Amino acid sequence: MMTRLNILDYLLIDEGKTAIDAFHNTTELAKLADDLGYHRFWVPEQHHALSIASSSPELLMMHLAGQTNNIRIGSGGIMLPHYSPFKVSEIFRTLEAIHPNRIDLGMGNSTGGRLVNHALNEEKEERLTYEQQVRDIQKYLSDDKESSHRFQKLIATPVTDTQPEMWMLGAGGSSTKIAAELGTAYTYAHFIKPFDVGIEIINTYRKQFKPSLFHDKPIVSIAVFVVVGKTTDEAEQLAKSFDLWMASLETAKNPPYFPNVITASKKYFSPFEKQKINNIRKRAIIGDSSYVKEEIQKLIAKYNCDEVILIPNIPGIENRKTAIKLLAKEFQLT
Template sequence: MVSLNILDYSLVDEGSSPSQALHETAELAKLADQLGYKRFWVPEQHYAYSIASSTPEMLMMYLATVTKRIRIGSGGVMIPHYSPYKIAENFRMLEALHPHRIDLGIGNSPGGRLVQAALHEEKGETKLPYEQQVGDIIKYLTDDIDSEHRFQKLIATPAIESKPEVWMLGAGGRSTKIAAENGTSYIYAHFFHPSPTGKEVIQQYRQNFQPSIFQNNPNVGVAVFVIIGETEQEAESLAQAFFMWLVAIETAKNPMHFPSVETAKNYIFSSFEQQKVSQLRKRAIIGTPSNVKEELLQLAEYYHADELTIVPNFPGADKRMKGIELLAAAFQLGS
């Protein structure tokens, strides 16, 4: 059976606060741990009022402390903004305190221009190529002092024996090639950009995979938005709130909160927004637990995926907790 994971955005629900959202993420992680999910990841989202997870490493440390078994990871760290050495130190610290439970998901999303300007202020115009940044992180995580490198003898501390799992995140392009060449896992962002070429991209990763110190065989994940209701009607009402929120996010409106079911019910989509919603449906699986399970398994079969990561972006912490519980029962996790 394919492994099941969660990527949680720490949504700031209507009537809630960012602080409460982060505590709700912790409760969701603890429940996922008890239910038998394999991984629980959090993203790096800057200047998004309705998403509380801006610094995944800090949230990961808390989540790893309040859980026992589940792997905790970043989905992902946007490494062009940061020093590869500092990223390696951060994740070695996490791994040292929570050995064999830490995932480093690496991404390349730059964020908006204002975010980029603030994160790169006074860093100059010269930037390391993305491939080199990934290579640097791997050098530091593996204590490689034999290969040629501009900081050949430099070790990332704490110096420990275990390593976090490394995942490349993307929807094709460079991330697939980098994952294959460096022998890391790869996760395809179906929720971001479902494409007919996705199957091809994953096949290329498998064909070109080079065994590494991280793993001997390729490992593929697929991430998808999931909205789960006890009935089809409930799932659709939850989905309307999701569509309202994501349309706003992707048209640069930066909403303060994730809308409630009631707010979404009373919202009238423009003709442009209705067209957008029809496209968004391709990025999500919506329905009852049994229907969602069936579609997830079809998705895994289509992509030949080893793991599935659900992104439960629907309103209400109680609904999200109930949703992952119902899905775990449908998949018979932990049994």
């Protein structure tokens, strides 16, 4: 079976645009991805990020699922440390009830930084472990009444005939162990750690995987930044915006928008920033569609993955739409 292609869209607020524009743009992109034959369209949970409009992925998912027909809609991902597993289960059961067989529950362990973590967890005295949170969600989504769970009689409503797909997101650490032990699908963040350790992490997940009610076999996807242009030169021009934005984020700045190419072209980078950009480029594929396809195929072979999640952090909605059209054509999606 051909490796599936998916999209993780950050809801970028382009320079000169607003968050409202970002919502409209993402809706357009999701509709196009649905028409082109992409398998999944995910949105992240990002707090206190001024250039990203995706702080409430579950709300965006309800909207996007209602605007599309076939593509699976998911979270990339819900940051579990902040939330009640019972409430998360009820939210995703509601989504699944309205859009059956189209909802993905992607889960992560990020706290979003000190201030965000404090604001979302103020006055909370105790926290569940990450593994316990995932176990709890599985209990609620499976209507398990047999185990010795502390809330054994509690039922997450609405009760549905189908269940969301469960995905653990990570770059190693506890997420790999939990995904294998509890039988969830696993997404490796190549865009965070583009190193050979990823191969070992995925192999460990596959070897240690235990079938569950949610997945009877291991399923692996990898996520990677892509900047695609009609030509190599165009892609490099577009990548200047990606470079500037990422360099700003990774030098503890909070850019108010995703810069356009003109702004990015005028930027002088210090030697320190240039080194940052060189490292960032290792986490992205930049070029024309033929080159990007070739590099994606290399990653598929390297990781032996079932799916690839493309993160098109490219300035301008028309450029993002062109990028996913070009790749859909290269991969002959239907």
